[in-house]
Amino acid sequence: MDFVVRAVRADEWAAVKELRLEALRDEVAPIAFLETYETALGRPDSFWRDRAAGASHGGAARQFVAVDESGRWLGTAVALVEEAGTEDFFGHTVEERQAQIVGVYVRPEARGGRVTSELFSAACAWAYSLEGLGRVRLHFHQDNARAEGFYRKFGFVRTGRAVPHPDDPSEVEYEMVLDRP
Numbered sequence: 001m002d003f004v005v006r007a008v009r010a011d012e013w014a015a016v017k018e019l020r021l022e023a024l025r026d027e028v029a030p031i032a033f034l035e036t037y038e039t040a041l042g043r044p045d046s047f048w049r050d051r052a053a054g055a056s057h058g059g060a061a062r063q064f065v066a067v068d069e070s071g072r073w074l075g076t077a078v079a080l081v082e083e084a085g086t087e088d089f090f091g092h093t094v095e096e097r098q099a100q101i102v103g104v105y106v107r108p109e110a111r112g113g114r115v116t117s118e119l120f121s122a123a124c125a126w127a128y129s130l131e132g133l134g135r136v137r138l139h140f141h142q143d144n145a146r147a148e149g150f151y152r153k154f155g156f157v158r159t160g161r162a163v164p165h166p167d168d169p170s171e172v173e174y175e176m177v178l179d180r181p
Contacts, residue, residue, distance in 0.1 A: 001113060003074055005122045008063040013045070013052035016063065019073050023105035031141035033103070034089065034166055059130055063103070064122040066115045075106030077119040079127045079136070089139075090163040090173070098177075099127035101138040104147075120154050124178065134180050139173040141165065151176050 008016060017040075023029065024037035055063035060081050066074040079101055082094040089100075101123055106115050127136050138156065140147045142165075156176035165171040 001068065001074075001110065001115075003066045003068045003110075003115065003118075005064055005066050005118045007122075007126075008052055008056050008065050008076075010049075010053040010056040012056075013048040015065075015073055016052045016055075017045075017048040019065075019076055019105065020103070022107070023076075023103070026105065028144065028146075031144050032105075032147065062123070062126050064119050064126075066106070066110070066119055073107075074110040075115045075119055076103060077101055077105075077116075077123045078103040079123040081127070081130065081133065090166070092163065096134060097132050099123075099130075099133060099136045101136060104138075116150055117154060128180050135177050137175055137177045139163070139175050142172045142174065148174070148176075154178070 020040055021037060024033060024035065024040055026032070029037070052063075055061045055078060061078060063076060063078045065076045068074055079099045082088060082098050082100050084094055084096050086094050088094055101120070104116070104119070106119070124136050127133055137159075138151065140151065142162075156178045159175045159177055161175040162172040163175070165173055
């Protein structure tokens, strides 16, 4: 399968919305995302426009997409910069300037090949190109073994930190990091 990985463009907000809604309908969505399909569906177009614009340029976030020859988006990954001293998704203080990989989704027909690793390569390369950014991290749900397997293969390691899942405190999200090469 031939494809290119590139940053999303500001005017592609409708495609950003469409792929996100598809991701939230995936069978593993409840353990892979901290948002529901219903919540995302209810967001106004202005939200999606702002999201695409914010992830297309600048130094705070970048969304990458894998696009096949026909223009179909095969998958996506987002790198968000977290500044030291700010609060993360789970209410913890960020200890150092780092990037967080979120919103990873690859369409079923593109799984098991190079799409995910190329999306991660692009997201990590962008993050490491930023001044003073020393690591990339992510979180995965305790029941998402498929995701953890990929992250380990890519080079991420568990930190030993586990945080309660926001929707169900009896479940946990594990943190993994990849230090700057």
